[in-house]
Amino acid sequence: MHILHVVGARPNFMKAAPVLRALAARGARQTLVHTGQHYDRNMSDVFFTQLEIPEPDFNLGVGSGSQAQQTAHVMTAFEPVVLEIKPDVVLVYGDVNSTVAATLVCAKLLVRIGHVEAGLRSFDRTMPEEINRMVTDRLADLLFTPSEDGNANLLSEGVPPEKIHLVGNVMIDSLVQLLPAATKIPRNGLPERYALVTLHRPSNVDDSESLRSILAALLEVSERMPVVFPAHPRTRQRIADFGVNVDKLYLVEPAPYIEFLALQRGATVVITDSGGIQEETTFLGVPCLTLRSNTERPVTVTMGTNILVGQDRKKLSSELIRIFEGKGKTGTIPPLWDGHTGDRIADILLRL
Numbered sequence: 001m002h003i004l005h006v007v008g009a010r011p012n013f014m015k016a017a018p019v020l021r022a023l024a025a026r027g028a029r030q031t032l033v034h035t036g037q038h039y040d041r042n043m044s045d046v047f048f049t050q051l052e053i054p055e056p057d058f059n060l061g062v063g064s065g066s067q068a069q070q071t072a073h074v075m076t077a078f079e080p081v082v083l084e085i086k087p088d089v090v091l092v093y094g095d096v097n098s099t100v101a102a103t104l105v106c107a108k109l110l111v112r113i114g115h116v117e118a119g120l121r122s123f124d125r126t127m128p129e130e131i132n133r134m135v136t137d138r139l140a141d142l143l144f145t146p147s148e149d150g151n152a153n154l155l156s157e158g159v160p161p162e163k164i165h166l167v168g169n170v171m172i173d174s175l176v177q178l179l180p181a182a183t184k185i186p187r188n189g190l191p192e193r194y195a196l197v198t199l200h201r202p203s204n205v206d207d208s209e210s211l212r213s214i215l216a217a218l219l220e221v222s223e224r225m226p227v228v229f230p231a232h233p234r235t236r237q238r239i240a241d242f243g244v245n246v247d248k249l250y251l252v253e254p255a256p257y258i259e260f261l262a263l264q265r266g267a268t269v270v271i272t273d274s275g276g277i278q279e280e281t282t283f284l285g286v287p288c289l290t291l292r293s294n295t296e297r298p299v300t301v302t303m304g305t306n307i308l309v310g311q312d313r314k315k316l317s318s319e320l321i322r323i324f325e326g327k328g329k330t331g332t333i334p335p336l337w338d339g340h341t342g343d344r345i346a347d348i349l350l351r352l
């Protein structure tokens with residue numbers, strides 16, 4: 001059984017690491033392909049080091065571009081790799097452009113596809129990730145879901161039940177593994193209490209009005225509590241393009257994985273538009289306010305610490321007040337978010 005993994009962007013790395021490790025422990029033959037969708041050291045290399053991901057066998061070096069360009073570049077560069085390696089199964093992760101591009105290539109070459117983090121739906125087709133999720137799940141042969149809602153979504157779309165495997169949240173495997181290291185990070189002059197912010201969705205940062213409104217809200221927050229803001233390259237670029245003064249925020253470089261876990265763990269509140277961070281804060285029991293009106297990860301709201309505030313500044317500030325008063329949302333950890341998802345996926349694959 002030869003398994004080929006495709007990763008491309010930052011949120012793929014913490015999902016692939018546990019599966020690579022579990023399969024290596026079982027002696028499986030593996031090939032790792034990095035599409036190069038994310039290429040900055042602090043968006044990519046540092047994650048490979050901290051998560052102990054082996055050096056990729058292939059780096060496709062596709063880089064940035066429009067949605068179509070990026071997807072097409074991955075497809076044209078990935079096809080010859082599949083033809084050369086002839087894997088038995090290709091594993092794709094999450095919902096980024098590299099995920100859907102690799103899936104399209106494999107579907108046409110009749111290579112079996114496994115999708116890790118299948119079944120998530122925001123039901124919002126304005127998000128490029130939602131299109132990527134729908135197409136990937138439609139074409140995949142093995143759908144590894146993180147929670148029951150994923151199974152329900154896939155069944156309602158007509159996916160045969162035998163293709164669906166509820167395995168739990170693989171990203172939590174990486175969190176569980178590296179949380180002890182995160183507790184050892186020195187606080188480096190960080191204040192005792194702070195709000196941690198991340199922001200990178202095109203709908204929030206590419207539109208001048210949305211970005212200005214969110215930054216104005218964050219500047220308001222900073223009057224009550226320091227705001228630590230590790231900025232994604234696209235967000236930093238937009239802040240510069242729109243000429244917004246953010247001197248009052250602690251704008252820092254994107255944090256490596258372990259440092260970011262430490263930052264989340266120590267935060268009074270996390271304010272984000274990311275998908276994965278909604279899950280990590282739920283696991284850590286840290287209140288999370290999500291700057292989106294929907295989520296493909298509803299268990300973080302129903303069971304976890306997540307609240308959707310959308311673009312509603314009144315809701316953001318009223319929820320913040322509750323958190324500052326120590327009345328933030330508490331929650332529980334969803335079933336199977338236990339650090340063993342990689343093992344479950346490996347066992348299923350090796351039984352094929």
Ligand code: UD1
Pocket residue numbers: 009010011037038039040041043044064065070095096097098128129200232233234274275
């Ligand atoms: C991608 C994913 C998103 C995920 C996010 C995490 C898609 C559709 N989106 O969005 O789901 O949450 O990654 O970060 O795949 N850039 C750099 N250096 C890099 C990478 C990107 O400077 O290493 C800049 C480039 O200017 C690029 C922009 O960021 O144009 C956007 O990168 P891109 O890969 O297109 O999407 P993300 O916004 O990172």
